[in-house]
Amino acid sequence: MMHRRAGRKLRRTTSHRLAMFSNQLDSLMNHERIQTTLTKAKELRPLAERLITAAKNDGVAARRKVSRWIPDRTTVRKVFETLAPRFVDRPGGYTRILRLGARRGDAAEAAILEFVDFKFEAREKAPRKESLSDRARRAGGSRVETVRKQKPEPEEGEAQEGKPARKAGPSKEKPPRREVSGKAARPAPKKGPSRTGPSKRGE
Numbered sequence: 123m124m125h126r127r128a129g130r131k132l133r134r135t136t137s138h139r140l141a142m143f144s145n146q147l148d149s150l151m152n153h154e155r156i157q158t159t160l161t162k163a164k165e166l167r168p169l170a171e172r173l174i175t176a177a178k179n180d181g182v183a184a185r186r187k188v189s190r191w192i193p194d195r196t197t198v199r200k201v202f203e204t205l206a207p208r209f210v211d212r213p214g215g216y217t218r219i220l221r222l223g224a225r226r227g228d229a230a231e232a233a234i235l236e237f238v239d240f241k242f243e244a245r246e247k248a249p250r251k252e253s254l255s256d257r258a259r260r261a262g263g264s265r266v267e268t269v270r271k272q273k274p275e276p277e278e279g280e281a282q283e284g285k286p287a288r289k290a291g292p293s294k295e296k297p298p299r300r301e302v303s304g305k306a307a308r309p310a311p312k313k314g315p316s317r318t319g320p321s322k323r324g325e
Contacts (some may be wrong), residue, residue: 130165143169144191150217151197151205155236163219163235170235174216176208227310 132139149156151173158166165233176184180202180209203231209216215238222232252260 125182130161132161132165144193147173148194148197150235151192154240155234156244157222157232157234160219160221160231160233163233166235167217167219169197171214171216174206174209175203178203178210180206196236205237222292250271 127236132142134142142162146162147170148157150166150170169191175315176187185198185202188201189195192198200245217235218238220234220236222234225232241275297321
């Protein structure tokens with residue numbers, strides 16, 4: 123039976139798991155929104171809400187409690203001065219989890235953990251950089267012609283790089299082939315003594 127085994131180990135050692143939660147809490151308090159897996163978001167959500175509840179009553183004990191999970195002093199100052207005053211009238215439920223479905227690569231179920239009053243603002247896209255081809259079109263008109271470099275032909279008597287100069291000689295062009303109409307012409311028989319009968323040398 124599962125007695126006294128609360129929480130998920132996430133296949134990590136205790137020190138690794140606590141260090142991961144510390145980093146995620148730091149990112150959540152800074153950016154007010156992080157993307158992670160669903161199981162990690164479920165484990166991180168109660169920790170974040172406890173820190174916000176502790177930060178409502180500013181004091182030395184509360185700051186030490188928050189500093190255990192968030193070692194960065196700038197982030198701790200933001201929690202007490204910016205985040206906690208926004209939820210003074212709210213008894214709990216400061217964060218929410220948005221499911222994103224399966225993640226590419228390992229098919230893990232992804233999710234977004236953010237504060238409930240977070241307002242998403244799309245960033246303005248930076249102007250697109252002009253490529254070399256666009257610059258050439260703008261300079262020379264809409265049509266761009268590519269000019270290929272032609273190798274200069276070597277003059278007679280000059281040798282190319284690493285190659286000896288060719289000697290001028292008679293051209294070895296094949297004569298044009300003669301067309302024969304109908305059947306192919308047979309070569310004429312050679313003239314000479316016939317081998318059918320005995321030779322008459324004495325006559």
